[in-house]
Amino acid sequence: MLEALKEEVCKANLDLVTEGLVIQTFGNVSGIDRASGLVVIKPSGVPYDGMKPEHMVVVELETGKVVESNLRPSSDTATHLVLYRAFKDVGGIVHTHSLYATAWAQAKRAIPAMGTTHADYWHGEVPCTRLMTNDEITSEYEANTGEVIVETFDGIDPLHKPAVVVASHGPFAWGKDAHDAVHNAVILEYLAHLASETLKINPATGSMQGVLLDKHFLRKHGPKAYYGQK
Numbered sequence: 001m002l003e004a005l006k007e008e009v010c011k012a013n014l015d016l017v018t019e020g021l022v023i024q025t026f027g028n029v030s031g032i033d034r035a036s037g038l039v040v041i042k043p044s045g046v047p048y049d050g051m052k053p054e055h056m057v058v059v060e061l062e063t064g065k066v067v068e069s070n071l072r073p074s075s076d077t078a079t080h081l082v083l084y085r086a087f088k089d090v091g092g093i094v095h096t097h098s099l100y101a102t103a104w105a106q107a108k109r110a111i112p113a114m115g116t117t118h119a120d121y122w123h124g125e126v127p128c129t130r131l132m133t134n135d136e137i138t139s140e141y142e143a144n145t146g147e148v149i150v151e152t153f154d155g156i157d158p159l160h161k162p163a164v165v166v167a168s169h170g171p172f173a174w175g176k177d178a179h180d181a182v183h184n185a186v187i188l189e190y191l192a193h194l195a196s197e198t199l200k201i202n203p204a205t206g207s208m209q210g211v212l213l214d215k216h217f218l219r220k221h222g223p224k225a226y227y228g229q230k
């Protein structure tokens with residue numbers, strides 16, 4: 001079932017290791033087949049070393065029910081499913097605990113756009129979610145994590161800002177497929193690192209000029225640009 005997608009999702013998970021975004025069994029990548037309403041995701045707690053396409057778990061988008069695998073799906077599966085239901089153009093999702101993006105999440109701060117390196121990829125700051133309530137944490141925690149992300153993106157095109165830092169937790173990134181989502185997670189970590197270094201040099205650095213932000217983002221991702229086309 002969904003052999004090509006399992007290959008793609010497995011490779012995307014292994015790319016997290018190659019890109020230095022995860023250690024141990026941290027993190028997870030999924031991809032969706034919209035036609036069948038099925039999601040393929042990393043198994044929970046399985047080491048990346050030796051991870052194969054046949055280890056990927058297939059779950060239903062609407063119910064989260066495992067339809068193929070003896071392994072448990074990633075513990076963050078419910079978050080991925082909420083995001084796929086809300087962000088209809090998203091085809092792949094990544095969660096990591098990459099060092100700098102997670103530091104911004106722990107600091108509970110959006111990552112400001114301070115220069116063109118950022119503006120080439122993100123149209124403004126990388127948002128940070130609000131803190132989750134005790135009720136949200138003690139009930140359906142993983143699904144509620146997805147809900148606070150969706151709430152954060154009210155009125156924002158998720159493909160213009162393809163990542164978020166979840167307060168007190170870490171980053172989630174997404175894209176048109178699993179490979180694109182990993183690419184965005186790599187860029188996010190670079191931008192988080194760059195912002196940290198910039199604020200170390202000058203803690204009073206403000207956001208970049210709006211005109212420059214638009215110029216750099218839109219020439220690459222605007223209506224007539226190649227990047228960002230589906």
Ligand SMILES: O=C(CO)[C@@H](O)[C@H](O)COP(=O)(O)O
Nearest residue numbers: 025026027028044045074075
């Ligand atoms: O963020 C978390 C847990 O908060 C995850 O990244 C885990 O570290 C990986 O869990 P599995 O995907 O292996 O269940």
